[in-house]
Amino acid sequence: xxxxxxxxxxxxxxxxxxxxxxxxxxxxxxxxxxxxxxxxxxxxxxxxxxxxxxxxxxxxxxxxxxxxxxxxxxxxxxxxxxxxxxxxxxxxxxxxxxxxxxxxxxxxxxxxxxxxxxxxxxxxxxxxxxxxxxxxxxxxxxxxxxxxxxxxxxxxxxxxxxxxxxxxxxxxxxxxxxxxxxxxxxxxxxxxxxxxxxxxxxxxxxxxxxxxxxxxxxxxxxxxxxxxxxxxxxxxxxxxxxxxxxxxxxxxxxxxxxxxxxxxxxxxxxxxxxxxxxxxxxxxxxxxxxxxxxxxxxxxxxxxxxxxxxxxxxxxxxxxxxxxxxxxxxxxxxxxxxxxxxxxxxxxxxxxxxxxxxxxxxxxxxxxxxxxxxxxxxxxxxxxxxxx
Amino acid sequence: xxxxxxxxxxxxxxxxxxxxxxxxxxxxxxxxxxxxxxxxxxxxxxxxxxxxxxxxxxxxxxxxxxxxxxxxxxxxxxxxxxxxxxxxxxxxxxxxxxxxxxxxxxxxxxxxxxxxxxxxxxxxxxxxxxxxxxxxxxxxxxxxxxxxxxxxxxxxxxxxxxxxxxxxxxxxxxxxxxxxxxxxxxxxxxxxxxxxxxxxxxxxxxxxxxxxxxxxxxxxxxxxxxxxxxxxxxxxxxxxxxxxxxxxxxxxxxxxxxxxxxxxxxxxxxxxxxxxxxxxxxxxxxxxxxxxxxxxxxxxxxxxxxxxxxxxxxxxxxxxxxxxxxxxxxxxxxxxxxxxxxxxxxxxxxxxxxxxxxxxxxxxxxxxxxxxxxxxxxxx
Numbered sequence: 001x002x003x004x005x006x007x008x009x010x011x012x013x014x015x016x017x018x019x020x021x022x023x024x025x026x027x028x029x030x031x032x033x034x035x036x037x038x039x040x041x042x043x044x045x046x047x048x049x050x051x052x053x054x055x056x057x058x059x060x061x062x063x064x065x066x067x068x069x070x071x072x073x074x075x076x077x078x079x080x081x082x083x084x085x086x087x088x089x090x091x092x093x094x095x096x097x098x099x100x101x102x103x104x105x106x107x108x109x110x111x112x113x114x115x116x117x118x119x120x121x122x123x124x125x126x127x128x129x130x131x132x133x134x135x136x137x138x139x140x141x142x143x144x145x146x147x148x149x150x151x152x153x154x155x156x157x158x159x160x161x162x163x164x165x166x167x168x169x170x171x172x173x174x175x176x177x178x179x180x181x182x183x184x185x186x187x188x189x190x191x192x193x194x195x196x197x198x199x200x201x202x203x204x205x206x207x208x209x210x211x212x213x214x215x216x217x218x219x220x221x222x223x224x225x226x227x228x229x230x231x232x233x234x235x236x237x238x239x240x241x242x243x244x245x246x247x248x249x250x251x252x253x254x255x256x257x258x259x260x261x262x263x264x265x266x267x268x269x270x271x272x273x274x275x276x277x278x279x280x281x282x283x284x285x286x287x288x289x290x291x292x293x294x295x296x297x298x299x300x301x302x303x304x305x306x307x308x309x310x311x312x313x314x315x316x317x318x319x320x321x322x323x324x325x326x327x328x329x330x331x332x333x334x335x336x337x338x339x340x341x342x343x344x345x346x347x348x349x350x351x352x353x354x355x356x357x358x359x360x361x362x363x364x365x366x367x368x369x370x371x372x373x374x375x376x377x378x379x380x381x382x383x384x385x386x387x388x
Numbered sequence: 389x390x391x392x393x394x395x396x397x398x399x400x401x402x403x404x405x406x407x408x409x410x411x412x413x414x415x416x417x418x419x420x421x422x423x424x425x426x427x428x429x430x431x432x433x434x435x436x437x438x439x440x441x442x443x444x445x446x447x448x449x450x451x452x453x454x455x456x457x458x459x460x461x462x463x464x465x466x467x468x469x470x471x472x473x474x475x476x477x478x479x480x481x482x483x484x485x486x487x488x489x490x491x492x493x494x495x496x497x498x499x500x501x502x503x504x505x506x507x508x509x510x511x512x513x514x515x516x517x518x519x520x521x522x523x524x525x526x527x528x529x530x531x532x533x534x535x536x537x538x539x540x541x542x543x544x545x546x547x548x549x550x551x552x553x554x555x556x557x558x559x560x561x562x563x564x565x566x567x568x569x570x571x572x573x574x575x576x577x578x579x580x581x582x583x584x585x586x587x588x589x590x591x592x593x594x595x596x597x598x599x600x601x602x603x604x605x606x607x608x609x610x611x612x613x614x615x616x617x618x619x620x621x622x623x624x625x626x627x628x629x630x631x632x633x634x635x636x637x638x639x640x641x642x643x644x645x646x647x648x649x650x651x652x653x654x655x656x657x658x659x660x661x662x663x664x665x666x667x668x669x670x671x672x673x674x675x676x677x678x679x680x681x682x683x684x685x686x687x688x689x690x691x692x693x694x695x696x697x698x699x700x701x702x703x704x705x706x707x708x709x710x711x712x713x714x715x716x717x718x719x720x721x722x723x724x725x726x727x728x729x730x731x732x733x734x735x736x737x738x739x740x741x742x743x744x745x746x747x748x749x750x751x752x753x754x755x756x757x758x759x760x761x762x763x764x765x766x767x768x
Contacts, residue, residue: 054400054402054405123400123404123405123408124400124405124408124409124413125413126409126413126414126415128415128416128702128720128722128730129413129414129415131701131702132677132678132701132702162701183702183730184700184702184732201439201751201752202732202751202752202753203752203753205727205728205729205730206728206730224728225728238438240438240753253726255728256728
């Protein structure tokens with residue numbers, strides 16, 4: 001039963017089918033432990049931000065997974081790119097969080113560095129405690145670009161001193177990058193070389209962990225209580241919409257329940273899920289005051305939480321993960337949601353060859369192969385799913 | 389001794405890291421108890437919107453109500469009731485509000501003022517109805533604000549003190565820096581300009597002998613003697629680091645129960661004490677690295693509480709023990725209940741009737757915090 005979740009009278013959920021799954025291990029950086037960002041490049045390859053959170057002096061790596069040759073290629077070391085080496089004494093440039101973006105009509109990837117990796121020799125690092133400390137602070141997240149053709153990574157410097165950049169979004173049409181800072185959770189905008197910075201102020205208790213553009217270039221995100229926030233591009237301002245997705249009767253305030261991930265449905269709706277309340281939802285971004293429609297629990301037959309990792313395939317489905325074991329890193333369940341029929345199908349526990357996986361982001365290729373970026377594991381690895 | 393390389397590869401189990409985080413790296417206030425409340429009014433659609441909620445002034449009254457002035461793109465007067473939470477009392481002005489002041493003038497009346505892009509205003513407010521609410525009443529009642537004549541056209545109010553003995557309120561205006569008085573016994577409550585004090589920061593202190601203490605732009609103190617209506621530049625300066633006199637200033641003033649005046653600077657973040665009798669000023673040092681002491685209050689436990697914060701930073705709450713223990717950094721204001729929120733910026737403080745401290749956040753989405761200092765252990 002080690003790979004099977006059985007709770008109350010619910011049917012057990014099988015582990016992943018090894019015939020349809022494979023793992024890709026980052027053998028060149030075996031001490032790294034986390035991947036928060038993964039994108040599908042317009043060149044057909046996968047780009048990944050590989051983080052080292054748990055060891056002092058860790059430095060993030062930009063990686064490419066060549067989907068044709070099936071191999072990992074280390075593209076850039078963020079310590080070298082930023083000039084902040086592992087022994088700087090400061091909290092290091094240890095993470096590339098939800099920040100990789102690929103330019104459609106160019107050959108560039110944009111990204112940002114993020115904090116919480118301790119300085120070398122330190123067992124931990126507290127961003128609030130070390131704020132402004134001249135020796136042990138985080139100097140600040142950098143925005144960078146990587147040229148796919150030349151392989152050159154360009155550093156645009158620190159954007160906000162002391163603050164990491166956990167999220168970055170690219171609006172290529174308008175030539176802007178939008179992001180949020182940590183720990184102060186300020187929404188900002190820069191141009192594509194990290195200049196003309198504009199601070200829109202604080203938008204949440206803790207930083208948002210999901211952002212999505214609509215087709216008009218408006219950006220939707222949430223605060224840490226699931227409340228929907230819209231950056232209105234035509235008015236160039238933040239709108240706190242005041243609506244939030246379904247909350248459990250025992251958590252009506254949406255406490256600690258960020259919207260964890262959102263994706264575009266083929267029906268024009270934006271689909272999403274949240275951290276502490278286990279329902280899927282959708283809304284129509286065209287509505288001036290969006291009404292959020294509840295799509296029911298993430299797992300129909302058992303309670304769960306921490307829904308995340310939404311990714312649409314090209315057959316009218318969304319995939320997402322849910323965790324039926326509260327506060328457990330194991331037993332994440334992959335679910336397939338049929339947009340037309342609204343049926344949810346359990347694919348399996350995210351466990352392969354006896355190892356549990358904790359995915360946070362996923363991308364789907366044109367052939368419906370899905371790549372999952374996982375956290376909490378050394379050596380780090382991603383999972384590849386071949387559904388058919 | 390371990391080599392640096394060996395240290396860098398040291399792996400610390402997560403369970404141990406969590407213990408270190410909790411016991412040795414917890415940055416939030418954990419001495420005493422603290423609660424945070426959003427400025428969402430009770431049982432009604434909130435009037436105080438994001439960008440209008442920065443709490444520039446707080447006034448905790450004996451009746452257990454705490455009044456506050458918010459600002460940003462618009463200004464509001466609200467009160468916090470221990471049972472009903474926040475109630476909106478009225479809107480202040482029509483444009484952006486950048487600051488304000490409140491003072492208890494007795495007889496269940498308060499006086500308030502604000503300043504901003506459209507000048508500002510002055511008002512009185514009767515708190516009687518709002519303070520006499522009880523069982524089987526489920527929404528906060530509100531008495532309308534009564535707006536008064538401004539001290540001078542185009543001027544707003546940034547600081548107020550009240551001398552109950554002479555029944556006179558003194559105030560400062562911005563942007564013109566006018567000192568004014570207002571007799572509470574006058575029928576029209578019309579302010580009177582006393583002097584213009586160029587560059588005076590928006591702080592006033594009423595000393596025990598009835599004189600008003602304030603500051604000039606470079607940290608030099610002045611006093612105003614109401615008896616002779618005499619403004620006097622004192623030969624006393626708020627402290628600053630060498631070479632910073634031209635940008636030095638005073639950010640906060642507090643008269644304590646022993647008659648001393650405590651002040652905080654807005655450059656370098658020094659706390660100082662001014663003795664009104666001897667005229668001596670002592671630099672008490674800095675609570676932490678930051679450079680502005682934005683608010684001060686005297687706790688019922690005898691401690692001086694304060695907020696030190698500089699722009700685009702994280703405010704720290706601190707205490708100063710006058711009996712010799714000096715400064716203690718109490719941490720960052722953060723709560724999990726009822727709101728999950730960490731304050732980055734705190735601009736106002738006021739002490740309630742039971743020694744609880746009310747703290748007002750000054751941000752886009754601002755909250756009211758209540759800090760309960762620990763009860764002193766009386767038994768071994």
